[in-house]
Amino acid sequence: MNLYATKGAVNERLVPLVDRLAASGVTPDQVTLAAIPVAALGGACLIASPEAPLLLLAVPLLAALRIVLNLIDGNLARRTGRIHARGELYNEVGDRLADVAFLAPAAFLPGAPSQMILLGVLGGVLASYVGITARAAGAERIYRGVLSKPGRMALLSLCSVWAFSAGPGDGTPWAVFGPVLLLGTSLTLLERIAVAVRRLE
Numbered sequence: 001m002n003l004y005a006t007k008g009a010v011n012e013r014l015v016p017l018v019d020r021l022a023a024s025g026v027t028p029d030q031v032t033l034a035a036i037p038v039a040a041l042g043g044a045c046l047i048a049s050p051e052a053p054l055l056l057l058a059v060p061l062l063a064a065l066r067i068v069l070n071l072i073d074g075n076l077a078r079r080t081g082r083i084h085a086r087g088e089l090y091n092e093v094g095d096r097l098a099d100v101a102f103l104a105p106a107a108f109l110p111g112a113p114s115q116m117i118l119l120g121v122l123g124g125v126l127a128s129y130v131g132i133t134a135r136a137a138g139a140e141r142i143y144r145g146v147l148s149k150p151g152r153m154a155l156l157s158l159c160s161v162w163a164f165s166a167g168p169g170d171g172t173p174w175a176v177f178g179p180v181l182l183l184g185t186s187l188t189l190l191e192r193i194a195v196a197v198r199r200l201e
Contacts, residue, residue: 028080
């Protein structure tokens with residue numbers, strides 16, 4: 001589920017939209033920060049889904065929007081020349097906040113293994129930390145992994161649709177989500193540590 005491999009092709013398709021945003025005066029920082037409320041809304045949909053299952057269908061749309069916003073901000077910064085250190089801070093901190101806001105609420109859904117999901121969220125945050133630290137130490141930023149950010153959003157989207165199809169009384173989708181998330185983020189963390197050590201030799 002290493003969907004970062006498709007990043008270049010997706011960025012090319014977003015160029016017309018990026019150009020329109022630039023012409024409208026939208027800044028990269030605004031796009032970066034917009035991903036946080038999008039993720040928070042996705043988390044709120046998950047929390048409310050036992051009482052309103054239809055909200056589960058909004059989760060894949062919001063997850064896709066979050067990923068698109070994440071692609072647009074860097075693309076917009078490069079095309080407008082608005083690349084600055086504060087923008088990188090917003091991007092990295094915003095991504096971590098958005099990840100927690102979107103994924104952690106699944107721990108409180110019926111059938112969900114709460115501790116496993118929260119540990120999986122922590123694994124994702126730590127994997128991102130390793131990627132950032134590798135860059136700070138002089139290597140390239142590491143994005144790769146079996147369950148990188150796009151993969152985590154894809155997994156959440158899949159389980160949300162599954163939970164909607166199964167009905168509110170079936171906690172199987174979230175029971176599966178927990179171990180897959182934990183295993184995937186743990187493997188991603190280990191992979192990034194290995195890559196970072198190799199690149200920094």
